[in-house]
Amino acid sequence: MTGQTSAPAKVILVGEHAVVYGMPAIALPLSQVRAYADYDICDHALSVHAEQDSQPLFRWSGNGEAPQDPLAALVQLTARHFGASQLRGKITIRSDIPIASGLGSGAAVSAALGRALAAILKRDLPDGALNDIVYEVEKLHHGTPSGIDNTVVVHEKPVYYIKGKTLDFIRITAPLHLVVADTGIAALTRETVSHVRERFRSQRRQTRALLENIGALAKQARSLVETGESWQLGELMTRNHELLRQLGVSSDALDRLVEAALVAGACGAKLSGGGRGGNIIALVDENTMPTVQAALLTAGAKQVITSSVIEKSASL
Ligand code: MEV
Secondary structure: OEEEEEEEEEEEEEOOOHHHHOOOEEEEEEEEEEEEEEEEEEEEEOEEEEOOOOOOOEEOOOOOOOOOOHHHHHHHHHHHHHOOOOOEEEEEEEEOOOOOOOOOHHHHHHHHHHHHHHHHOOOOOOHHHHHHHHHHHHHHHHOOOOOHHHHHHHHOOOEEEOOOOOOOEOOOOOOEEEEEEEOOOOOOHHHHHHHHHHHHHHOHHHHHHHHHHHHHHHHHHHHHHHHOOHHHHHHHHHHHHHHHHHHOOOOHHHHHHHHHHHHOOOOEEEEEOOOOOOEEEEEEOHHHHHHHHHHHHHOOOOEEEEEEEOOOOOOO
C-alpha cells in the first residue's frame, strides 16, 4: 500500500526572535509550498530516503540511543509515541521549501514524515501529538526554538503564538496578499537566535527594549490580520523590519528586497524567520502584486512566490 502525506511552509508575519523571549508573534501557513513524504508499506525494515539520493538517509533498526540526526530522532520519537518496536516500509521525502530560508523547511519535513509513519503503522496521529514530537526535533535544529514554526506548520492555520500559552488560532476574514522573495542566501536560524541571545547578555537593556517593541507590534497586528487592514498592518511590518535590523539579524540583501517592495507599492515588508538570509515577505493589495513581484526579481530575488492567505472556512 502506498500513499503521500505533507505539511506546508510558513512565514512569520510579525514577531520573530521576540517570540523566543515570551513575546507574541503571528505566523501564517504557506499552503502551496510543501514538504511531502511518499510511503510504501512493505515488509522491509523502515528506510527513509531523500528523493534525489539512491542511498537511504537512514535505516531504522529500532534500538539505540536518541539519535542526533533530526529525521532519525523524529522516527524514534514517533515510534515511542505509538509504542512500536518495529517499523516496516519505505518513505521518500521531497520538499519544495528551500532549506535554511526562514520558511520552516525543517518543521515541514518532520511533520510530513511523522504523518507518513502514522500511516505506515495505520494509527491516528492528532495534530497536537504530532506538534509535540516535531517541537522536540526542532530543538535539535535550533537549540531553543519558541515552538511557533512547528505549531503553524503542523496545524496549518494562522496563529497568534505566545510560548507556553494555550494555542490561539486567528480567523482571517479578508485575504492577506503576500509576496515572498528569496535572497538565495542560506542562513541558519540557530545562528541568528544565538546572536540575539549573546546580544541579550551583553546589551541587556537595549535588547530587551527592542524585543518588547517587536512584541507590542505583534499585539497591535492581531486585529488588523483578522480584518485584513493591509495598509495599517503593512506599516507595522515595516516597523518590525527596522527593529529586526537594529537587532542585527537583517542583511544588505534583505534590506535591498524590503526597500524594492516598498518602492514598488507594497503596504509593508520585512524579513521573515531567522534572518541574515532567507526570505522577505511583502504585504500587497491585489492590484500591486504583479508590480511588487517584478520589482523584487529586478532587485535580485532568486525566487518569488505569491500567496493569498485566508482561513479555509471564511469565504472570499
Ligand atoms: C524562526 O522561524 C523564528 C524565530 O523566532 C525562532 C523561533 O521562534 O524559534 C527566529
